[in-house]
Amino acid sequence: MTHTMHPPIRRRPTNVPPQGTRGVFLALLILSVLIGVSFLIGWLLSGLTAQVLPGAPAYTILIFMLLTLLVLTPLTYRLFPWITNWFYLLPALVFILAFTVLPVVLTVNYAFTNYSGANSGNPDSASRTAATLSADRLTVTLPEQQGQNLAEFLKCAAPTCAGGTIVLYDEEASVPYRQPVRAISGNTVTLAAPVPETVEVANATRINRYEYVGLANFQEIFGKASRALWPVFLWTVVFAFSTIVINAVAGLILGILLYNKRLKGRNVYRTLLFLPWAVPAVISVQMWVALFNQQFGIVNKTLGLLGVAAVPWLGDPLWAKVSILLVNLWLGFPYMMTATISALSTINDDLYEAAEIDGASRWQQITNITLPLLRTSFTPILLSGFAFNFNNFGIIYLLTAGGPAQEGRESTAQSTDILLSWGYNTAFVSSGGQNFALASAIALIIFFLTLAISLVNFRAAGVFEEARK
Amino acid sequence: MKKALTVLSLALISQASAATLTVWTHFGDAELAWLRTQAAQYKTKTGNTVNIVSVPFDQIPDKLIQSAPKGQGPDLITTLPQDRLGQLAAAGVIEPMDKYVTSKTDLDKTAVSALTYQGKLFGIPMFAEAVAVVYNKKLVPSAPTTWSAFLAAAQKNTSSGKYGYLADLSNAYMQYGIVSAYGGYVFKNTGGTLNTKDVGLANAGADKASAFLNDLRYKYNLVPEGVDGGAAKSAFVDGRLAMFLTGPWDMGDIKKAGIDYGIMTFPTPPGASGKWSPFVGVQGTMLNAYSKNKAAAAAFARQISASDAQVAFNKAGGRIPVSLSARTKLKADPVVVGFGKSISAGTPMPNVPQMGAVWGPWSNAIAQSVQKPGQNYGQILDKAVQEINSNIK
């Protein structure tokens, strides 16, 4: 904030970029042309390479594209000297486009389809059947299918199957050959184009295609919202909020205790209490699964010594929530403690001395000096902590995997599932039926929720002011 | 262009002359060693190299569905059970193997039918598994055959630090035997075809089964909360447990601990209409539909499923072979005989793709049924079946 004192100095007035929205769009246009042309040339060159060297890997496109970019950037600079500012962003931008934006666009696209394990867009092997090709290589005859007419068998969109696809195989079934269909009648399929001479046809099957279904996935989500979306969303917010409050309180107490300069050996305590932070969470959370075991875990063994009955830490919907908060406390308090200590060390000691002279007690010093000053540095930490825990998939997945089972819920959204793990279960756990499309729709909802939370956070933490600076 | 094509065809020919097969397997330890020996034998016989890649069991189906269409899958998978077979076939990643299997006479018929979907054989069966009750002969000298005798034996051995009977009550797969004994079923089986519109996991029998499972925990006080497979095995190996429900996979540790064990089927539970009939899983070697070396891969699959290979495989890991002649050779083996009985008493797991929609909701319902005493089992199961039906559509 101290730098805002002197106004920003503009340099290289000869290369002043076009200002305003026009400037932004012009720059974006030039950059997209640059990247697009590089991609095109990379694609062409890699295609050529594949022709000459059949074994060449597909990622040559990346290499060629990078090389083209290296050649084209100086040229662009000649044409538009002011674009040089944007070149600083180019490495990050290219990467984000390729490995974030592209997958995100694909995923958003899936959200409006019925793409799943069963509708994978690939040939079905269970319905593979013998097929004979006519002499003009234009019609394929299939045997009678029990109980299904040909259009049903081929899973066509239209009853005539026009525009559908049939998959043909040779005897070895080595390479599936996809052929567009013009029409069907009885048991014969008329193809849109003759099958090439090189393809021998012995078998045929259908494609389990996926198609656009509009907003059906969102309808499904909101249709059973009371059994998945709402309870999961509620727990996500409660979890993110309470975990950050609990961690902050524990961290504050320990931090304030440890900042006491009189305390001997405080560095030893600090070093030891630092340990939970230093151990990778992928290890320590799984360790807690063993320690929280109802029958053999050390936690219940200790409670047994204290005369407390065995707690079903991970076996009961309510207790599992408590366990998650406790483990997250263990994982997170060192960070809060460290943050407290470093924030405290920026507070001027004179304040305390003055307060002491005025006769303020230690408690009064804490409430009137320490806590108000800590608030300013804790606000961004708490807000970003909330945002982080809102999508803290790791701890949920590793500790409870969303379980234990709870009545009245979808099997993909159990008692401790947060939004993100619900989406994950939908796509990647067998109970979700590999419903990638539904998971993509969930991802979109999570994205907008995260965005909304972050907007509020950023406003509160003053990120916009700082970014605009 | 012509030159390029020549290069291409040359490359293809050189590939064909000495193929390299990729095999995904979930075998570990001695079984993996056995597979590698088989691979070495295959190499000397045919000149083809077999490259073995270890992939965890539960990840194989998903990874196969994702990678096979991109040409990145293996040629063979050893081994997968039939419950996700339909799903894999619908995704088109496994190849019908009928034409590669010349003779099925040596194979157990149930095993072959378990791996047959829509009239096509989708894998060469290797071994079968089903759960059974393993008991400690020192604590239970003779196997109880009725429920009352079983309960008496269990309760006699239950005292502080001693347990009569333990099982993972919240595991639907393990407890299917009880569900089926009371008349519950996953899909109605009429004359060998499964009706996926008729899910019998919430019928009156299934309700009674859930109540019985709950009773095992809260009425007979046999199975405390939080007992899973690991806890039960741990107690058995420690000599504290008389009987427990498990599969062949725990037998290695039990033998190592030197426990004098016997294997029996679970008795007919009280008030049940039928006999206890557990799920039978048949694991078979499956062929990737996108494989470039199908014939060579199938030859390897046949080699490892042959009778002698299965005997050697049993010696390595104790699995129950499906080759009839291999079973005859192993008839002195108590594990093969013991689990063989429960396999013949069992019901094959459904292999239709709709089975994928069953596991999640059903497992959750069973887990909920044993979470606390006295619940509304009908309601829990009804909701699960509703969800199953809506997922099947």
Added chain:
Amino acid sequence: MTAAPKTPSDLPPGGYVHREPSLLRRALPWLVTAALVIALIVLGQALVQNMQGRQKSFSIYFVERGWVRFLLFLLAASGVLALTSLLGQRIGMARTGRRISYAAVLGDQLTHLFLILVVLVAVYPLLYVLIAAFDPRNSLFAFPDFENPNILYRSGLMPRLDVLSTENFAKLFEGVTIPGWQLLLAGVGGASLATLLLLMLVGRFGRDSVGLQRTRTWALRVVIAALAALVLFMTPAQFTGFSNESKFLLSVRNTLFVSGVTGILAILLSTTAGYAMARLRFPGRFQMLLFFIFIQMFPVFLALVAVYKLLTDLGLGNTFTGLILAYSGGAIAFNTWIFKGYVESLPESLEEAAMVDGATRWQTFVKVVLPLSGGIMVFIFLNQFIGTYAEFILANVLLTGVEQWTVGVMLRSFTTGQFSTKWGVFAAASTLGALPIIALFYGFQNYFVGGTVSGGVKE
């Protein structure tokens, strides 16, 4: 570091301005506290109700009313502390001749008691797992010895120390062949590491000198070089064991490779962008920054199917390159933000001077800003390195086969076996797998604490 926007530096020199807070402001803490207390009471009641009628566990040694004894013990300990504090206060006053407040001494003593309990609770789990790593009986699932006279053994609170062996560790190294040159490299690396630690100790307790510092730098370089050579030249062929766990060292090597390259890429991708965001003024800069930040809020691993498709289409499925590219795309916004904040905290006059001397923007960036940014680049590298080290979802989806596994994937496989879990091996592998990260954390504590705390982002 200006990422925490309202650091106390924007307060006037006195450090504190007194403003009379509004009534609501003053009541707010108490209201929040009251709400929290009520929530806790409700939760406690629900939990107590939940525990009604639960059975005792069958494998746990149970002491009726043990908590009474524990409270009595705490009371007794506090009493003893009260007495020793009195003694200490008297002796201290007699020795120094100054007035010492009894409350302060007692407070410190009680703080010690409290902190010792906290440390015990926080660290004992780790210690327990460490001991379990040496217990061949899968002791995380072993029955306590109910007849043992020692209460720690009887309750199973302590693993049996008499059966300890390195069997679990032996499983991790079964069938691993290490050629002589790798041993030599490891030896050189280890010796340099020992030297480094020794020198750091000397530096902390003795006098620090330029010579010492230079030796330290060299030792660090040798350690990194030896490690990099080991990582780059270790091959899967060296691992001939049959079990998955025998590939553990390979998975460590894979993880170090992936994390290291990802860390370096993170620096390459974020420094130029961060610098431009901090210093250059051009239309679209602010919008671009927001775009970076917001696009990376998309939950990436729900886009896993798309990422997988993209990478396999590029022929990078099941390769480390693909995994590294996927990781590197993920944290650009955060790293850019951190670097931007750092550059803004540098005095602008240095760059101005360089530009007056005729340096171009780029030269200024390379020759003035980058040399000053060592610390923050170390932080970006470490942060990315550690984050990547612990990641396992993406790695699990993109990599197939034990020989490609990273540490996270391997550890996960121990605890989620089909029907059995290998807790003993897990404990051993965890101990070894956590060591590099713990060492990094403590070795670079200052960079790390400074970076994350000011970044206001929790890992």
